[in-house]
Amino acid sequence: MAVQEAALEIPVHEHEEHAHKKLVIIAWSGDLDKVWPQMILATTGAALGMQTTIFFTFWGLFSLVKNEKHITGENWMQKMVAMMDRPGMEHLKLGKMNFVGAGPAMMKKLAKDHNVASPGELLQMAVDMGVKLVPCQMTMDLLGLKREDMIDGLGEPVGATAMLMEAQDAITLFI
């Protein structure tokens, strides 16, 4: 039996030359419920053949910290921030309904039951598909994050100007 035409109006350009070929995601949040769509949209952009870049800034940088790293930062304030909000993709909290970790545990269980890839798995796929992961230099300094604290495969840290120039002719999402 034939599948009915999808009811949704899909905003895809008929002519390829008109379609956006670049996607820039500004990943500012480190909440699990925002990092997930960052990773879903990045992998999908790459699947669509878009040149895809994620610019990680502020709390967004925490999902790039190695999972086994407990405390980051050089001074007591930076260390305190990492203590209150442990970095690493496996340790992200929910923006809503966190309940001291019960919320994220439930979300991860639901995702597993529904065969939804975890943010960590999607990040690996993004890297495999050529998505550029670019950390924000200023926030790295602010939070005292060092390159060795963070996962492999990241691009050189840049500033807001380089990111905005990259975003000039791209679809830009702020998540």
Added chain:
Amino acid sequence: MSTIAKTLDLKGLSCPLPIVKTAQAVKELASGDLVEALATDPGSVADFNAWCKGTGNELVEQSEADGVYRFVIKKK
């Protein structure tokens, strides 16, 4: 009709995996090759149509049977 070069079993997978895995598989094929994708995610109907439009690959066949959506894509 040409034969299917590769079949992707995407049953049970949720967004964005059916499209991501299809894109990865199509990359390995030659132009004109046919790939068959089997999915159970109802959202994949809209997504496969959109993906083909966006990438220029041709969706030559789509059907549904017992909750399994079948897409045949010809690589650009």
